[in-house]
Amino acid sequence: MQVEINGAPAYAYTGGKAFDAALTTVVFIHGAQNDHSVWALQSRYLAHHGYSVLAVDLPGHGRSGGPALSSVEAMADWLLGLLKAAGVQRAILAGHSMGSLIALEAVHRAPGLVVGLALLGSTYPMAVSSALLATSRSDEQAAIDMVNIWSHSSIAHKPSCPGPGFSVMGGARRLMQRMSARNPDQLFFTDFSACNSYANGEAAAAAVQCPVLFVFGKKDMMTPPRSTKLLTGALAHGKIASVDAGHQMMSEAPDAVLDALAGFAASIK
Structure with a gap:
Protein backbone atom coordinates (compact mmCIF):
# COMPACT_ATOMS: atom_id res chain seq x y z
CA MET A 1 0.00 0.00 0.00
CA GLN A 2 1.20 3.51 -0.78
CA VAL A 3 -0.34 6.74 0.44
CA GLU A 4 0.93 10.31 0.59
CA ILE A 5 1.95 11.91 3.88
CA ASN A 6 3.14 15.51 3.97
CA GLY A 7 3.65 15.49 0.21
CA ALA A 8 5.88 12.40 0.16
CA PRO A 9 5.07 8.75 -0.64
CA ALA A 10 4.58 6.51 2.39
CA TYR A 11 4.75 2.74 1.94
CA ALA A 12 3.40 -0.10 4.08
CA TYR A 13 3.51 -3.81 3.28
CA THR A 14 0.11 -5.49 3.76
CA GLY A 15 1.32 -9.08 4.11
CA GLY A 16 0.22 -10.29 0.70
CA LYS A 17 -3.47 -9.58 1.37
CA ALA A 18 -5.69 -6.70 0.34
CA PHE A 19 -5.94 -4.20 3.18
CA ASP A 20 -9.29 -4.12 4.99
CA ALA A 21 -9.67 -1.19 7.36
CA ALA A 22 -12.66 -2.84 9.04
CA LEU A 23 -10.40 -5.47 10.60
CA THR A 24 -8.14 -4.89 13.58
CA THR A 25 -4.85 -3.75 12.05
CA VAL A 26 -1.49 -4.96 13.32
CA VAL A 27 1.01 -2.18 12.62
CA PHE A 28 4.66 -3.22 12.47
CA ILE A 29 7.29 -0.50 13.04
CA HIS A 30 10.91 -1.26 12.26
CA GLY A 31 14.02 -0.09 14.07
CA ALA A 32 16.94 2.14 13.08
CA GLN A 33 18.50 1.64 9.64
CA SER A 64 8.92 5.71 1.76
CA GLY A 65 10.15 9.04 0.45
CA GLY A 66 11.17 12.25 2.12
CA PRO A 67 14.06 12.85 4.52
CA ALA A 68 14.43 10.67 7.60
CA LEU A 69 12.75 12.31 10.58
CA SER A 70 15.00 13.42 13.42
CA SER A 71 12.81 12.74 16.46
CA VAL A 72 10.64 9.96 17.83
CA GLU A 73 7.81 12.46 18.27
CA ALA A 74 7.89 13.41 14.57
CA MET A 75 7.93 9.74 13.56
CA ALA A 76 4.93 9.03 15.82
CA ASP A 77 3.01 11.88 14.20
CA TRP A 78 3.92 10.53 10.75
CA LEU A 79 2.75 7.05 11.75
CA LEU A 80 -0.60 8.35 13.00
CA GLY A 81 -0.98 10.28 9.74
CA LEU A 82 -0.46 7.06 7.79
CA LEU A 83 -3.02 5.18 9.90
CA LYS A 84 -5.54 7.97 9.36
CA ALA A 85 -4.91 7.96 5.61
CA ALA A 86 -5.42 4.19 5.54
CA GLY A 87 -8.67 4.44 7.49
CA VAL A 88 -7.47 2.31 10.42
CA GLN A 89 -10.05 2.12 13.21
CA ARG A 90 -8.43 -0.32 15.69
CA ALA A 91 -4.68 -0.80 15.83
CA ILE A 92 -2.26 -3.09 17.60
CA LEU A 93 1.17 -1.46 17.40
CA ALA A 94 4.24 -3.70 17.34
CA GLY A 95 7.53 -1.80 17.39
CA HIS A 96 11.11 -3.07 17.48
CA SER A 97 13.92 -1.04 19.08
CA MET A 98 13.52 2.52 17.75
CA GLY A 99 10.13 1.41 16.48
CA SER A 100 9.10 0.54 20.03
CA LEU A 101 9.67 4.14 21.12
CA ILE A 102 7.62 5.34 18.15
CA ALA A 103 4.81 2.94 19.09
CA LEU A 104 4.90 4.09 22.72
CA GLU A 105 4.71 7.75 21.75
CA ALA A 106 1.93 7.06 19.24
CA VAL A 107 -0.20 5.37 21.92
CA HIS A 108 0.34 8.38 24.15
CA ARG A 109 -0.87 10.69 21.36
CA ALA A 110 -3.82 8.58 20.15
CA PRO A 111 -4.95 6.28 22.97
CA GLY A 112 -8.43 5.74 21.52
CA LEU A 113 -7.03 4.25 18.31
CA VAL A 114 -4.62 1.75 19.84
CA VAL A 115 -6.01 -1.39 21.48
CA GLY A 116 -2.71 -3.18 22.06
CA LEU A 117 0.99 -2.33 22.31
CA ALA A 118 3.85 -4.80 21.70
CA LEU A 119 7.37 -3.56 22.49
CA LEU A 120 10.20 -5.73 21.16
CA GLY A 121 13.86 -5.14 22.00
CA SER A 122 12.80 -2.04 23.89
CA THR A 123 14.23 -0.02 26.73
CA TYR A 124 14.01 3.49 28.09
CA PRO A 125 16.07 5.61 28.08
CA MET A 126 17.46 4.18 24.83
CA ALA A 127 20.92 5.66 25.28
CA VAL A 128 23.41 5.42 22.42
CA SER A 129 27.12 5.73 23.12
CA SER A 130 28.84 8.90 21.98
CA ALA A 131 31.53 6.75 20.34
CA LEU A 132 28.95 5.00 18.14
CA LEU A 133 27.30 8.29 17.17
CA ALA A 134 30.68 9.80 16.32
CA THR A 135 31.64 6.78 14.23
CA SER A 136 28.34 6.96 12.36
CA ARG A 137 29.25 10.47 11.20
CA SER A 138 32.83 9.71 10.22
CA ASP A 139 32.55 6.09 9.01
CA GLU A 140 29.00 4.86 8.59
CA GLN A 141 30.06 1.43 7.35
CA ALA A 142 32.11 0.86 10.48
CA ALA A 143 29.12 1.87 12.60
CA ILE A 144 26.91 -0.57 10.70
CA ASP A 145 29.40 -3.36 11.31
CA MET A 146 29.54 -2.54 15.03
CA VAL A 147 25.77 -2.61 15.47
CA ASN A 148 25.40 -5.72 13.34
CA ILE A 149 27.77 -7.63 15.63
CA TRP A 150 26.14 -6.34 18.82
CA SER A 151 22.63 -7.09 17.52
CA HIS A 152 23.15 -10.83 17.11
CA SER A 153 23.67 -13.52 19.70
CA SER A 154 26.10 -15.57 17.63
CA ILE A 155 28.25 -15.29 14.54
CA ALA A 156 27.44 -18.88 13.56
CA HIS A 157 23.70 -19.54 13.68
CA LYS A 158 22.27 -23.03 13.64
CA PRO A 159 20.99 -24.30 10.26
CA SER A 160 17.41 -24.23 11.50
CA CYS A 161 17.44 -20.44 11.80
CA PRO A 162 15.70 -19.67 9.56
CA GLY A 163 16.87 -22.11 6.88
CA PRO A 164 19.94 -23.79 5.34
CA GLY A 165 22.19 -21.38 3.48
CA PHE A 166 20.70 -18.23 4.97
CA SER A 167 23.09 -15.81 6.67
CA VAL A 168 21.28 -14.02 9.47
CA MET A 169 24.12 -11.56 10.09
CA GLY A 170 24.83 -11.12 6.39
CA GLY A 171 21.21 -10.32 5.63
CA ALA A 172 21.00 -7.75 8.42
CA ARG A 173 24.25 -6.10 7.34
CA ARG A 174 23.17 -5.91 3.71
CA LEU A 175 19.83 -4.36 4.65
CA MET A 176 21.54 -1.60 6.63
CA GLN A 177 23.93 -0.97 3.74
CA ARG A 178 20.98 -0.78 1.36
CA MET A 179 19.27 1.81 3.56
CA SER A 180 22.44 3.92 3.48
CA ALA A 181 22.62 3.64 -0.30
CA ARG A 182 18.97 4.72 -0.66
CA ASN A 183 19.34 7.60 1.79
CA PRO A 184 22.97 8.74 2.00
CA ASP A 185 22.24 11.75 4.22
CA GLN A 186 23.61 10.16 7.42
CA LEU A 187 20.57 7.96 8.03
CA PHE A 188 22.34 5.96 10.73
CA PHE A 189 23.22 9.05 12.73
CA THR A 190 19.71 10.48 12.34
CA ASP A 191 18.00 7.30 13.56
CA PHE A 192 20.28 6.59 16.48
CA SER A 193 20.30 10.24 17.55
CA ALA A 194 16.49 10.13 17.67
CA CYS A 195 16.64 7.12 19.99
CA ASN A 196 19.24 8.79 22.17
CA SER A 197 17.32 12.08 22.42
CA TYR A 198 13.84 10.75 23.16
CA ALA A 199 12.85 11.99 26.62
CA ASN A 200 9.11 11.36 26.89
CA GLY A 201 9.14 7.61 27.43
CA GLU A 202 8.34 7.52 31.13
CA ALA A 203 5.44 9.98 30.80
CA ALA A 204 4.10 8.19 27.73
CA ALA A 205 4.30 4.80 29.45
CA ALA A 206 2.49 6.08 32.53
CA ALA A 207 -0.47 7.08 30.36
CA VAL A 208 -0.85 3.73 28.52
CA GLN A 209 -4.04 1.88 29.46
CA CYS A 210 -4.24 -0.75 26.70
CA PRO A 211 -2.81 -4.28 26.99
CA VAL A 212 0.99 -4.38 26.65
CA LEU A 213 3.41 -7.12 25.64
CA PHE A 214 7.18 -6.95 26.05
CA VAL A 215 9.32 -9.31 23.98
CA PHE A 216 12.91 -9.45 25.16
CA GLY A 217 15.87 -11.35 23.72
CA LYS A 218 17.66 -13.32 26.42
CA LYS A 219 21.00 -12.56 24.74
CA ASP A 220 20.24 -8.98 23.69
CA MET A 221 23.34 -6.78 24.05
CA MET A 222 21.78 -3.65 22.55
CA THR A 223 18.78 -3.41 24.89
CA PRO A 224 19.56 -6.03 27.56
CA PRO A 225 16.66 -7.16 29.73
CA ARG A 226 18.38 -5.76 32.85
CA SER A 227 18.11 -2.26 31.36
CA THR A 228 14.32 -2.38 31.03
CA LYS A 229 13.23 -1.99 34.66
CA LEU A 230 12.15 1.64 34.30
CA LEU A 231 9.96 0.84 31.30
CA THR A 232 8.49 -2.39 32.66
CA GLY A 233 7.86 -0.67 35.98
CA ALA A 234 5.98 2.17 34.30
CA LEU A 235 3.94 -0.41 32.35
CA ALA A 236 3.42 -2.78 35.25
CA HIS A 237 0.35 -4.33 33.64
CA GLY A 238 2.43 -5.51 30.69
CA LYS A 239 3.22 -9.17 30.08
CA ILE A 240 6.76 -10.31 29.31
CA ALA A 241 7.85 -12.94 26.79
CA SER A 242 11.51 -13.94 26.46
CA VAL A 243 13.00 -15.49 23.33
CA ASP A 244 16.37 -17.15 22.86
CA ALA A 245 17.91 -14.47 20.65
CA GLY A 246 19.82 -11.24 20.52
CA HIS A 247 18.47 -7.84 19.52
CA GLN A 248 17.57 -8.93 15.97
CA MET A 249 15.06 -11.39 17.37
CA MET A 250 12.70 -11.40 14.37
CA SER A 251 15.34 -13.16 12.26
CA GLU A 252 17.12 -15.11 15.02
CA ALA A 253 13.95 -16.50 16.62
CA PRO A 254 11.22 -15.82 14.07
CA ASP A 255 8.79 -18.52 15.20
CA ALA A 256 9.09 -17.61 18.89
CA VAL A 257 8.47 -13.94 18.11
CA LEU A 258 5.50 -14.87 15.93
CA ASP A 259 4.04 -17.08 18.66
CA ALA A 260 4.29 -14.23 21.17
CA LEU A 261 2.70 -11.67 18.85
CA ALA A 262 -0.04 -13.99 17.57
CA GLY A 263 -0.99 -14.97 21.12
CA PHE A 264 -1.05 -11.34 22.20
CA ALA A 265 -3.21 -10.27 19.26
CA ALA A 266 -5.63 -13.12 19.90
CA SER A 267 -6.00 -12.07 23.55
CA ILE A 268 -7.26 -8.58 22.64
CA LYS A 269 -11.01 -8.32 22.40
Missing part, protein backbone atom coordinates in the same frame (compact mmCIF):
# COMPACT_ATOMS: atom_id res chain seq x y z
CA ASN A 34 15.91 -1.03 8.75
CA ASP A 35 12.68 -1.29 6.77
CA HIS A 36 9.45 -3.32 6.71
CA SER A 37 11.22 -6.48 5.51
CA VAL A 38 12.48 -7.33 9.03
CA TRP A 39 8.88 -8.35 9.81
CA ALA A 40 8.49 -10.68 6.80
CA LEU A 41 7.31 -13.81 8.62
CA GLN A 42 5.26 -12.16 11.36
CA SER A 43 3.46 -9.68 9.08
CA ARG A 44 2.55 -12.24 6.43
CA TYR A 45 1.27 -14.78 8.95
CA LEU A 46 -1.04 -12.36 10.74
CA ALA A 47 -2.33 -10.96 7.45
CA HIS A 48 -3.50 -14.48 6.57
CA HIS A 49 -4.99 -15.21 10.00
CA GLY A 50 -7.74 -12.67 10.55
CA TYR A 51 -5.97 -9.31 10.77
CA SER A 52 -5.11 -6.48 8.46
CA VAL A 53 -1.42 -5.65 8.44
CA LEU A 54 0.61 -2.53 7.80
CA ALA A 55 4.37 -3.07 8.05
CA VAL A 56 5.60 0.46 7.47
CA ASP A 57 8.70 1.95 5.94
CA LEU A 58 9.49 5.07 7.95
CA PRO A 59 10.33 8.25 5.99
CA GLY A 60 13.70 7.98 4.28
CA HIS A 61 13.71 4.19 4.70
CA GLY A 62 12.85 1.55 2.12
CA ARG A 63 10.09 2.68 -0.23
Whole structure:
Protein backbone atom coordinates (compact mmCIF):
# COMPACT_ATOMS: atom_id res chain seq x y z
CA MET A 1 0.00 0.00 0.00
CA GLN A 2 1.20 3.51 -0.78
CA VAL A 3 -0.34 6.74 0.44
CA GLU A 4 0.93 10.31 0.59
CA ILE A 5 1.95 11.91 3.88
CA ASN A 6 3.14 15.51 3.97
CA GLY A 7 3.65 15.49 0.21
CA ALA A 8 5.88 12.40 0.16
CA PRO A 9 5.07 8.75 -0.64
CA ALA A 10 4.58 6.51 2.39
CA TYR A 11 4.75 2.74 1.94
CA ALA A 12 3.40 -0.10 4.08
CA TYR A 13 3.51 -3.81 3.28
CA THR A 14 0.11 -5.49 3.76
CA GLY A 15 1.32 -9.08 4.11
CA GLY A 16 0.22 -10.29 0.70
CA LYS A 17 -3.47 -9.58 1.37
CA ALA A 18 -5.69 -6.70 0.34
CA PHE A 19 -5.94 -4.20 3.18
CA ASP A 20 -9.29 -4.12 4.99
CA ALA A 21 -9.67 -1.19 7.36
CA ALA A 22 -12.66 -2.84 9.04
CA LEU A 23 -10.40 -5.47 10.60
CA THR A 24 -8.14 -4.89 13.58
CA THR A 25 -4.85 -3.75 12.05
CA VAL A 26 -1.49 -4.96 13.32
CA VAL A 27 1.01 -2.18 12.62
CA PHE A 28 4.66 -3.22 12.47
CA ILE A 29 7.29 -0.50 13.04
CA HIS A 30 10.91 -1.26 12.26
CA GLY A 31 14.02 -0.09 14.07
CA ALA A 32 16.94 2.14 13.08
CA GLN A 33 18.50 1.64 9.64
CA ASN A 34 15.91 -1.03 8.75
CA ASP A 35 12.68 -1.29 6.77
CA HIS A 36 9.45 -3.32 6.71
CA SER A 37 11.22 -6.48 5.51
CA VAL A 38 12.48 -7.33 9.03
CA TRP A 39 8.88 -8.35 9.81
CA ALA A 40 8.49 -10.68 6.80
CA LEU A 41 7.31 -13.81 8.62
CA GLN A 42 5.26 -12.16 11.36
CA SER A 43 3.46 -9.68 9.08
CA ARG A 44 2.55 -12.24 6.43
CA TYR A 45 1.27 -14.78 8.95
CA LEU A 46 -1.04 -12.36 10.74
CA ALA A 47 -2.33 -10.96 7.45
CA HIS A 48 -3.50 -14.48 6.57
CA HIS A 49 -4.99 -15.21 10.00
CA GLY A 50 -7.74 -12.67 10.55
CA TYR A 51 -5.97 -9.31 10.77
CA SER A 52 -5.11 -6.48 8.46
CA VAL A 53 -1.42 -5.65 8.44
CA LEU A 54 0.61 -2.53 7.80
CA ALA A 55 4.37 -3.07 8.05
CA VAL A 56 5.60 0.46 7.47
CA ASP A 57 8.70 1.95 5.94
CA LEU A 58 9.49 5.07 7.95
CA PRO A 59 10.33 8.25 5.99
CA GLY A 60 13.70 7.98 4.28
CA HIS A 61 13.71 4.19 4.70
CA GLY A 62 12.85 1.55 2.12
CA ARG A 63 10.09 2.68 -0.23
CA SER A 64 8.92 5.71 1.76
CA GLY A 65 10.15 9.04 0.45
CA GLY A 66 11.17 12.25 2.12
CA PRO A 67 14.06 12.85 4.52
CA ALA A 68 14.43 10.67 7.60
CA LEU A 69 12.75 12.31 10.58
CA SER A 70 15.00 13.42 13.42
CA SER A 71 12.81 12.74 16.46
CA VAL A 72 10.64 9.96 17.83
CA GLU A 73 7.81 12.46 18.27
CA ALA A 74 7.89 13.41 14.57
CA MET A 75 7.93 9.74 13.56
CA ALA A 76 4.93 9.03 15.82
CA ASP A 77 3.01 11.88 14.20
CA TRP A 78 3.92 10.53 10.75
CA LEU A 79 2.75 7.05 11.75
CA LEU A 80 -0.60 8.35 13.00
CA GLY A 81 -0.98 10.28 9.74
CA LEU A 82 -0.46 7.06 7.79
CA LEU A 83 -3.02 5.18 9.90
CA LYS A 84 -5.54 7.97 9.36
CA ALA A 85 -4.91 7.96 5.61
CA ALA A 86 -5.42 4.19 5.54
CA GLY A 87 -8.67 4.44 7.49
CA VAL A 88 -7.47 2.31 10.42
CA GLN A 89 -10.05 2.12 13.21
CA ARG A 90 -8.43 -0.32 15.69
CA ALA A 91 -4.68 -0.80 15.83
CA ILE A 92 -2.26 -3.09 17.60
CA LEU A 93 1.17 -1.46 17.40
CA ALA A 94 4.24 -3.70 17.34
CA GLY A 95 7.53 -1.80 17.39
CA HIS A 96 11.11 -3.07 17.48
CA SER A 97 13.92 -1.04 19.08
CA MET A 98 13.52 2.52 17.75
CA GLY A 99 10.13 1.41 16.48
CA SER A 100 9.10 0.54 20.03
CA LEU A 101 9.67 4.14 21.12
CA ILE A 102 7.62 5.34 18.15
CA ALA A 103 4.81 2.94 19.09
CA LEU A 104 4.90 4.09 22.72
CA GLU A 105 4.71 7.75 21.75
CA ALA A 106 1.93 7.06 19.24
CA VAL A 107 -0.20 5.37 21.92
CA HIS A 108 0.34 8.38 24.15
CA ARG A 109 -0.87 10.69 21.36
CA ALA A 110 -3.82 8.58 20.15
CA PRO A 111 -4.95 6.28 22.97
CA GLY A 112 -8.43 5.74 21.52
CA LEU A 113 -7.03 4.25 18.31
CA VAL A 114 -4.62 1.75 19.84
CA VAL A 115 -6.01 -1.39 21.48
CA GLY A 116 -2.71 -3.18 22.06
CA LEU A 117 0.99 -2.33 22.31
CA ALA A 118 3.85 -4.80 21.70
CA LEU A 119 7.37 -3.56 22.49
CA LEU A 120 10.20 -5.73 21.16
CA GLY A 121 13.86 -5.14 22.00
CA SER A 122 12.80 -2.04 23.89
CA THR A 123 14.23 -0.02 26.73
CA TYR A 124 14.01 3.49 28.09
CA PRO A 125 16.07 5.61 28.08
CA MET A 126 17.46 4.18 24.83
CA ALA A 127 20.92 5.66 25.28
CA VAL A 128 23.41 5.42 22.42
CA SER A 129 27.12 5.73 23.12
CA SER A 130 28.84 8.90 21.98
CA ALA A 131 31.53 6.75 20.34
CA LEU A 132 28.95 5.00 18.14
CA LEU A 133 27.30 8.29 17.17
CA ALA A 134 30.68 9.80 16.32
CA THR A 135 31.64 6.78 14.23
CA SER A 136 28.34 6.96 12.36
CA ARG A 137 29.25 10.47 11.20
CA SER A 138 32.83 9.71 10.22
CA ASP A 139 32.55 6.09 9.01
CA GLU A 140 29.00 4.86 8.59
CA GLN A 141 30.06 1.43 7.35
CA ALA A 142 32.11 0.86 10.48
CA ALA A 143 29.12 1.87 12.60
CA ILE A 144 26.91 -0.57 10.70
CA ASP A 145 29.40 -3.36 11.31
CA MET A 146 29.54 -2.54 15.03
CA VAL A 147 25.77 -2.61 15.47
CA ASN A 148 25.40 -5.72 13.34
CA ILE A 149 27.77 -7.63 15.63
CA TRP A 150 26.14 -6.34 18.82
CA SER A 151 22.63 -7.09 17.52
CA HIS A 152 23.15 -10.83 17.11
CA SER A 153 23.67 -13.52 19.70
CA SER A 154 26.10 -15.57 17.63
CA ILE A 155 28.25 -15.29 14.54
CA ALA A 156 27.44 -18.88 13.56
CA HIS A 157 23.70 -19.54 13.68
CA LYS A 158 22.27 -23.03 13.64
CA PRO A 159 20.99 -24.30 10.26
CA SER A 160 17.41 -24.23 11.50
CA CYS A 161 17.44 -20.44 11.80
CA PRO A 162 15.70 -19.67 9.56
CA GLY A 163 16.87 -22.11 6.88
CA PRO A 164 19.94 -23.79 5.34
CA GLY A 165 22.19 -21.38 3.48
CA PHE A 166 20.70 -18.23 4.97
CA SER A 167 23.09 -15.81 6.67
CA VAL A 168 21.28 -14.02 9.47
CA MET A 169 24.12 -11.56 10.09
CA GLY A 170 24.83 -11.12 6.39
CA GLY A 171 21.21 -10.32 5.63
CA ALA A 172 21.00 -7.75 8.42
CA ARG A 173 24.25 -6.10 7.34
CA ARG A 174 23.17 -5.91 3.71
CA LEU A 175 19.83 -4.36 4.65
CA MET A 176 21.54 -1.60 6.63
CA GLN A 177 23.93 -0.97 3.74
CA ARG A 178 20.98 -0.78 1.36
CA MET A 179 19.27 1.81 3.56
CA SER A 180 22.44 3.92 3.48
CA ALA A 181 22.62 3.64 -0.30
CA ARG A 182 18.97 4.72 -0.66
CA ASN A 183 19.34 7.60 1.79
CA PRO A 184 22.97 8.74 2.00
CA ASP A 185 22.24 11.75 4.22
CA GLN A 186 23.61 10.16 7.42
CA LEU A 187 20.57 7.96 8.03
CA PHE A 188 22.34 5.96 10.73
CA PHE A 189 23.22 9.05 12.73
CA THR A 190 19.71 10.48 12.34
CA ASP A 191 18.00 7.30 13.56
CA PHE A 192 20.28 6.59 16.48
CA SER A 193 20.30 10.24 17.55
CA ALA A 194 16.49 10.13 17.67
CA CYS A 195 16.64 7.12 19.99
CA ASN A 196 19.24 8.79 22.17
CA SER A 197 17.32 12.08 22.42
CA TYR A 198 13.84 10.75 23.16
CA ALA A 199 12.85 11.99 26.62
CA ASN A 200 9.11 11.36 26.89
CA GLY A 201 9.14 7.61 27.43
CA GLU A 202 8.34 7.52 31.13
CA ALA A 203 5.44 9.98 30.80
CA ALA A 204 4.10 8.19 27.73
CA ALA A 205 4.30 4.80 29.45
CA ALA A 206 2.49 6.08 32.53
CA ALA A 207 -0.47 7.08 30.36
CA VAL A 208 -0.85 3.73 28.52
CA GLN A 209 -4.04 1.88 29.46
CA CYS A 210 -4.24 -0.75 26.70
CA PRO A 211 -2.81 -4.28 26.99
CA VAL A 212 0.99 -4.38 26.65
CA LEU A 213 3.41 -7.12 25.64
CA PHE A 214 7.18 -6.95 26.05
CA VAL A 215 9.32 -9.31 23.98
CA PHE A 216 12.91 -9.45 25.16
CA GLY A 217 15.87 -11.35 23.72
CA LYS A 218 17.66 -13.32 26.42
CA LYS A 219 21.00 -12.56 24.74
CA ASP A 220 20.24 -8.98 23.69
CA MET A 221 23.34 -6.78 24.05
CA MET A 222 21.78 -3.65 22.55
CA THR A 223 18.78 -3.41 24.89
CA PRO A 224 19.56 -6.03 27.56
CA PRO A 225 16.66 -7.16 29.73
CA ARG A 226 18.38 -5.76 32.85
CA SER A 227 18.11 -2.26 31.36
CA THR A 228 14.32 -2.38 31.03
CA LYS A 229 13.23 -1.99 34.66
CA LEU A 230 12.15 1.64 34.30
CA LEU A 231 9.96 0.84 31.30
CA THR A 232 8.49 -2.39 32.66
CA GLY A 233 7.86 -0.67 35.98
CA ALA A 234 5.98 2.17 34.30
CA LEU A 235 3.94 -0.41 32.35
CA ALA A 236 3.42 -2.78 35.25
CA HIS A 237 0.35 -4.33 33.64
CA GLY A 238 2.43 -5.51 30.69
CA LYS A 239 3.22 -9.17 30.08
CA ILE A 240 6.76 -10.31 29.31
CA ALA A 241 7.85 -12.94 26.79
CA SER A 242 11.51 -13.94 26.46
CA VAL A 243 13.00 -15.49 23.33
CA ASP A 244 16.37 -17.15 22.86
CA ALA A 245 17.91 -14.47 20.65
CA GLY A 246 19.82 -11.24 20.52
CA HIS A 247 18.47 -7.84 19.52
CA GLN A 248 17.57 -8.93 15.97
CA MET A 249 15.06 -11.39 17.37
CA MET A 250 12.70 -11.40 14.37
CA SER A 251 15.34 -13.16 12.26
CA GLU A 252 17.12 -15.11 15.02
CA ALA A 253 13.95 -16.50 16.62
CA PRO A 254 11.22 -15.82 14.07
CA ASP A 255 8.79 -18.52 15.20
CA ALA A 256 9.09 -17.61 18.89
CA VAL A 257 8.47 -13.94 18.11
CA LEU A 258 5.50 -14.87 15.93
CA ASP A 259 4.04 -17.08 18.66
CA ALA A 260 4.29 -14.23 21.17
CA LEU A 261 2.70 -11.67 18.85
CA ALA A 262 -0.04 -13.99 17.57
CA GLY A 263 -0.99 -14.97 21.12
CA PHE A 264 -1.05 -11.34 22.20
CA ALA A 265 -3.21 -10.27 19.26
CA ALA A 266 -5.63 -13.12 19.90
CA SER A 267 -6.00 -12.07 23.55
CA ILE A 268 -7.26 -8.58 22.64
CA LYS A 269 -11.01 -8.32 22.40
